[in-house]
Amino acid sequence: MLSDLTPLRVSLKEREILSQLEQLSARSGSHSPSLGTMQQLIPEINVDIDSCYLSNPLATDLFWSHFNADVLADPQLFKRMLEAYPSQNREIAERLSTALGIDANHLFIANGATEAIQAVIHNYSSHIHISIPTFSPYYEFAGPHTQVTKFQLDPAKNFAVDPEEYVESVLRSKADTAVLISPNNPDGYLIPDADLEWILSQLSSLRTMIVDESFVHFADRPTAPGGLPTLTGITQQFENVTVVKSMSKDFGIAGIRAGYAIMQPERVDQLLAHGYLWNTSGLAEYFFSLFDRSAFLTEYRQELFRYRRFIDNFTTATARFDFVRAFDTSANFQLMQIHADVSAEVVTALLLLRHGIYVRNCSDKIGLDGEFLRVAIRTEPENAKVLDALADILS
């Protein structure tokens, strides 16, 4: 990346640190090195805002306040939570069932959504058709005997999934599995309900149709009273659909590792018959138990609506930027394309060095041709700093 510095003014000291960052990124493969890792290796970096991490910070605060009142206030309970075996998969599924409006026997509780993705791909897929750009585990987790084929999304069309082109591409590929993330990571495109329903109806003969709704809480969707935003009203018409859901994004608790998948009961039975015995920690079990409380969900919805306004404010501001192309988003992040002469890697590094802001450089995302950043939307004061910093470096 150091050869791409020309269009930007960079000091000698910055140049040196950029080179260290380059080495670190190379070692992390297709996922950004964690902030902790970066700070450990390059102490000069002082991270003020983590705009790489896609979470609702208001929900983290809400979780934290309940956790303090329920758990930290009762040290013996907390100690026991760390000491004792957690409950097994099905018991936790029971607790989640009511809040989700999904029968417990359809629920596979996972140590983060990535475990659910791995379970489905390793067990119910021999050829997977992905839409690129995408979340990399969907192709990385395909083993040596699983074929991967691709459908290219088009930035010129705002990464929209054209239903007819998509269905034709899947069927032509002869894949037994296809994945739609909606809203998609990294572009934030939400497939309209009618399109999704039509696509799923056309692909109902696939062995496995994965619909990843990890970011759906952030989309502007009608929600049943007392319910949470979801695509399951559509997906549950189709037996072959597996819904994947991370809890790290909407609840901002990636360190706890909590996610789930909704699938045919026979598949849940098979998976649990041969594994996943105690795959949920005591802390994740506590988190799932919060779903049993309608008071918690009411508070969560309030925080979600408040956060959605932050997203609106952020995207309204970036729409006025003439130095990046910010794509429409239904998620809590925004993909931005910068001028082809400027390296996204260098911009990412400069945001970090000069402003302490960590955004996702998308150079390693397959299916993205050009220079792209993915910026997580956070609190209002943080967003203001991020917007200023982007303008400072790029305008």
Add this chain to the structure above:
Amino acid sequence: MLSDLTPLRVSLKEREILSQLEQLSARSGSHSPSLGTMQQLIPEINVDIDSCYLSNPLATDLFWSHFNADVLADPQLFKRMLEAYPSQNREIAERLSTALGIDANHLFIANGATEAIQAVIHNYSSHIHISIPTFSPYYEFAGPHTQVTKFQLDPAKNFAVDPEEYVESVLRSKADTAVLISPNNPDGYLIPDADLEWILSQLSSLRTMIVDESFVHFADRPTAPGGLPTLTGITQQFENVTVVKSMSKDFGIAGIRAGYAIMQPERVDQLLAHGYLWNTSGLAEYFFSLFDRSAFLTEYRQELFRYRRFIDNFTTATARFDFVRAFDTSANFQLMQIHADVSAEVVTALLLLRHGIYVRNCSDKIGLDGEFLRVAIRTEPENAKVLDALADILS
């Protein structure tokens, strides 16, 4: 079980609760229902001592005191630990490497030992030969296409593994995988070093030889200065050996889910190339980071030696019991055979109802013919109560 009550005096009220417990056990399959689950469903039960859970309670206290000083004293750090993505598998392996004296590229970090067992059986085994009785995931995790064959251990020989008979049995079975747990769960038999070395040398052509050393800290073994008890001095001579290690037993932190396996670097590479991206929680990462501190390990060894004396005292006492046969153990639990006329399930329930003591009823263990209890050894005051309660009900 209610038909087996005759040899014991049981009240009407006890009889009623026994019937509820029976239903609960039936639903939990081959693993005991968790204490939490039992207490939720049968509020009459007041559990004072969990002698089902196989852990060193002194180590839990040690962990808890470090956790308080390092994490609970710094709420912002703790909140960040719950909020942020944990480090990836290889970074955690690096931290564990020095304390274990094992190259990081041989280490697969797992969300509890059960995840490591699942990974190995699902990926590197098509026919597994187990020694029964055993830890049930070793056969439960075998999928529909994995054959399971068995070597029967003999209570009359204290469940000792006869090296020649064992090797012959494995080779005759044509299995590509065999498992030795040493000390074994549920009987506590430790395979002598010379026997283990000879067995492994004879089975070096197997695709996968699993040695589970989850309980080895409790065995009386020579340990390198500053090191932890381990069988790896023997196992690392053989390329086909995978060592499985739970951290729940020695460190008493089952709720955190932490374990690892040691295997050929090519296998670690393969597993991580197609999964296990963020399979460790922030809390487990903190736990693994304690291994980087020699001061922590020094304190741990002191607590381990103190706990080993509790084990000695307990087994000395049970050796004098004439109403049960307590098997020699190198682990932190003891298997006890009771009179064939008395149901282990009823004794377990009565220990719980009358004394608030929860022990493991082994009725569901395959390869155990007769009535057996497995009793975890805990603190001195707890052990005294357990010994009294056993005498009260059985003598």
